[in-house]
Amino acid sequence: MTSSLSIRHxxxxxxxxxxxxxxxxxxxxxxxxxxxxxxxxxxxxxxxTIVNLFFENSTRTRTSFELAEKRLSAxxxxxxSSSSSVKKGETLLDTLRNIESMKIDVVVVRxxxxxxxxxxxxxxxxxxxxAGDGAHEHPTQALLDMFTxxxxxxxxxxxxxxxxxxxxxxxxARSDSWGMTTLGASVTLCGPSTLLPxxxxxxxxxxxxxxxxxxVDGADAVIALxxxxxxxxxxxxxxxxxxxxxxxxTEEVLENAKSSALIMHPGPINRGVELxxxxxxxxxxxxxxxxxxxxxVRMSALxxxxxxxxxx
Amino acid sequence: MDNVILKNVRAFVNGQFETVxxxxxxxxxxxxxxxxxxxxxxxxxxxxxxxLFALGIDFQExxxxxxxxxxxxxxxxxxxxxxxxLYESSANPVDGIQRLVAxxxxxxxxxxxxxxxxxxxxxxxxxxxxxxxELADGGVAGFGDxxxxxxxxxxxxxxxxxxxxxxxxxxxxxYDYSLAHGGYVNEGNFSDMIGMKGIPEQAETIPLFSLLxxxxxxxxxxxxxxxxxxxxxxxxxxFREMGVNVTCDVDIHHLLFCDEDVASLNTSLNLHPPxxxxxxxxxxxxxxxxGTIQAVSINHFPVHREDKEVNFEDAVPGAISLxxxxxxxxxxxxxxxxxxxxxxxxxxKPAEIAGAEVVNLGPxxxxxxxxxxxxxxxxxxxxxxxxxxxNSPFLGKTLSGKILGSYIAGMWG
Numbered sequence: 001m002t003s004s005l006s007i008r009h010x011x012x013x014x015x016x017x018x019x020x021x022x023x024x025x026x027x028x029x030x031x032x033x034x035x036x037x038x039x040x041x042x043x044x045x046x047x048x049t050i051v052n053l054f055f056e057n058s059t060r061t062r063t064s065f066e067l068a069e070k071r072l073s074a075x076x077x078x079x080x081s082s083s084s085s086v087k088k089g090e091t092l093l094d095t096l097r098n099i100e101s102m103k104i105d106v107v108v109v110r111x112x113x114x115x116x117x118x119x120x121x122x123x124x125x126x127x128x129x130x131a132g133d134g135a136h137e138h139p140t141q142a143l144l145d146m147f148t149x150x151x152x153x154x155x156x157x158x159x160x161x162x163x164x165x166x167x168x169x170x171x172x173a174r175s176d177s178w179g180m181t182t183l184g185a186s187v188t189l190c191g192p193s194t195l196l197p198x199x200x201x202x203x204x205x206x207x208x209x210x211x212x213x214x215x216v217d218g219a220d221a222v223i224a225l226x227x228x229x230x231x232x233x234x235x236x237x238x239x240x241x242x243x244x245x246x247x248x249x250t251e252e253v254l255e256n257a258k259s260s261a262l263i264m265h266p267g268p269i270n271r272g273v274e275l276x277x278x279x280x281x282x283x284x285x286x287x288x289x290x291x292x293x294x295x296x297v298r299m300s301a302l303x304x305x306x307x308x309x310x311x312x
Numbered sequence: 313m314d315n316v317i318l319k320n321v322r323a324f325v326n327g328q329f330e331t332v333x334x335x336x337x338x339x340x341x342x343x344x345x346x347x348x349x350x351x352x353x354x355x356x357x358x359x360x361x362x363x364l365f366a367l368g369i370d371f372q373e374x375x376x377x378x379x380x381x382x383x384x385x386x387x388x389x390x391x392x393x394x395x396x397x398l399y400e401s402s403a404n405p406v407d408g409i410q411r412l413v414a415x416x417x418x419x420x421x422x423x424x425x426x427x428x429x430x431x432x433x434x435x436x437x438x439x440x441x442x443x444x445x446e447l448a449d450g451g452v453a454g455f456g457d458x459x460x461x462x463x464x465x466x467x468x469x470x471x472x473x474x475x476x477x478x479x480x481x482x483x484x485x486x487y488d489y490s491l492a493h494g495g496y497v498n499e500g501n502f503s504d505m506i507g508m509k510g511i512p513e514q515a516e517t518i519p520l521f522s523l524l525x526x527x528x529x530x531x532x533x534x535x536x537x538x539x540x541x542x543x544x545x546x547x548x549x550x551f552r553e554m555g556v557n558v559t560c561d562v563d564i565h566h567l568l569f570c571d572e573d574v575a576s577l578n579t580s581l582n583l584h585p586p587x588x589x590x591x592x593x594x595x596x597x598x599x600x601x602x603g604t605i606q607a608v609s610i611n612h613f614p615v616h617r618e619d620k621e622v623n624f625e626d627a628v629p630g631a632i633s634l635x636x637x638x639x640x641x642x643x644x645x646x647x648x649x650x651x652x653x654x655x656x657x658x659x660x661k662p663a664e665i666a667g668a669e670v671v672n673l674g675p676x677x678x679x680x681x682x683x684x685x686x687x688x689x690x691x692x693x694x695x696x697x698x699x700x701x702x703n704s705p706f707l708g709k710t711l712s713g714k715i716l717g718s719y720i721a722g723m724w725g
Contacts, residue, residue, distance in 0.1 A: 194474045210477045235470050238434070238441040246445045 012137035028300035045074035068298035142175035157184035165225025190215030313722035321355035366397035368611035380614035384699030393682025396425030405431035423721030427453035438463020448478035486520035542595035561609035579627035639713035688714030
């Protein structure tokens with residue numbers, strides 16, 4: 001099989017070329033159309049075995065990957081840390097060798113540790129897709145964000161995207177900012193200063209803000225991130241109340257954005273904290289479209305990395 | 313509002329004293345003339361100084377109103393010629409908007425220019441950040457920790473990093489309680505001679521380095537309260553050269569006393585932080601003259617009589633000084649620093665640090681002044697002080713210079 005991508009794995013979007021991202025997004029358009037048909041399945045990955053290796057809890061990403069894999073007719077094995085020998089003290093490498101002995105072709109992995117997808121790529125022959133590693137990257141989430149913006153607004157080039165929330169601990173914000181700037185968007189990352197990275201040399205063409213109204217000024221799309229309640233216990237924030245008052249994406253805040261600005265969220269939402277219900281359920285919210293598009297984008301990435309061609 | 317005519321005074325206008333035959337204050341403004349019947353005060357050549365600004369006031373209401381009250385504090389300010397001050401409550405942390413509103417309401421109606429420091433943390437405990445964004449919008453002058461230990465370095469980092477968004481200044485007294493543990497006086501020849509447990513200057517310099525390095529790293533403006541030692545001054549100079557935005561003050565008592573004065577075992581010299589060696593005192597004066605130190609702080613802290621009428625070690629640290637700061641200090645300041653700088657360190661610089669309005673005297677301007685006779689004398693007695701406390705090392709002394717009256721917040725008195 002030949003791949004039309006220059007990358008063998010999708011471990012992140014940092015350093016991935018514009019043409020590779022473009023190819024994934026363009027191919028996803030076809031898969032997105034497929035999802036509207038009565039029969040939503042193609043035989044592209046028939047005979048391929050994919051393991052979903054989730055060391056960290058996940059509902060929507062895992063479901064989305066599983067659905068994408070099923071619709072490409074792949075064989076699927078699910079592995080979660082709660083039901084595995086990892087709990088019994090097995091090393092990551094041993095876990096990997098055992099799985100590989102079962103002749104797996106593709107590994108979809110989520111892990112709390114940064115770099116685990118790369119580790120797997122380095123130590124196995126399987127093709128690896130990162131479903132989220134620590135606070136590092138979540139490339140398929142970023143791809144579905146980019147897909148959704150382009151679906152609604154056309155090319156990302158020149159678009160202004162504001163991402164608001166816990167940037168320091170967000171793999172979504174990292175992948176979004178690397179991917180979107182590669183496609184020519186201008187990205188502003190906004191959050192309380194305790195939740196922003198301090199050292200920013202590796203975020204080229206990104207601007208930074210601690211004032212949410214300035215961050216969304218003129219924005220074409222606003223992505224709110226989930227605020228983990230542990231941030232309060234960890235003394236990073238004084239209270240949910242102050243967070244909501246100063247960083248919540250509310251109708252008042254959005255008066256500064258373009259009137260047509262898309263409202264996005266990777267889910268699950270803390271309503272009334274990072275996003276007000278009126279906004280989350282408002283006419284510009286594309287949060288559910290993100291979920292649908294996620295399946296198409298993951299189908300595209302799986303298909304292209306596996307070297308197949310769309311049957312369409 | 314009171315109207316008054318001050319005859320025959322030397323008023324500080326445009327950076328120098330000039331003789332004014334008749335200074336009429338009408339409705340709070342320096343006017344050319346006053347209505348007939350306006351009371352006249354003959355200054356006999358006394359100085360009309362811009363009213364003073366007090367860094368470090370804590371009247372201890374509401375939690376310890378058995379010791380002192382807001383009312384006592386404001387009377388002390390008027391007597392001492394202070395139009396405003398930076399208020400930081402040790403007992404009642406302003407760690408949320410409701411407490412700020414309550415504190416401002418209690419402090420505001422007397423007409424003084426009181427700036428309030430917000431707390432960096434909730435209940436002054438190094439566990440949770442205070443809602444600093446809301447406090448800043450509510451008008452706090454800056455943030456402090458109520459002279460409590462600021463906790464772990466990580467927690468301090470988070471406080472400063474979060475608070476940096478407000479662009480306010482952070483006020484800290486560098487003091488390592490573990491190093492100071494069990495000490496009462498400066499650790500040195502004197503403490504070892506009298507056998508009293510000492511507090512090493514490293515209890516100041518080690519946390520000071522941490523604060524300065526944090527400020528350099530995180531880019532926050534810092535104010536160091538009550539610098540006591542030459543070593544601390546050297547550190548501040550070094551970090552300022554590196555570009556750190558750091559201001560500092562010296563406590564009035566540290567300019568006038570050193571550890572050897574503690575030989576009297578006067579419990580009013582049990583201070584927090586302690587007065588240090590004679591050479592440190594000299595270094596503080598030099599630093600005040602060369603601008604390393606921007607301002608003199610007052611640190612008016614009332615202590616109940618029974619908490620001072622004990623042996624030195626058992627006394628509660630702290631002193632009151634609003635009423636006597638000017639006569640205690642003016643002649644020495646004017647002689648060593650000159651008139652202009654003397655007024656700066658007592659009035660305009662502390663006001664600037666606290667973000668308060670600076671007083672400039674002149675015809676047509678708001679009158680906020682203290683009439684001071686540098687040739688008079690002040691016998692410090694219990695009656696000198698406005699509240700029911702007298703915890704001042706100046707009690708029983710005669711000071712050179714006398715306050716004749718002040719015009720503050722529209723009242724002559």
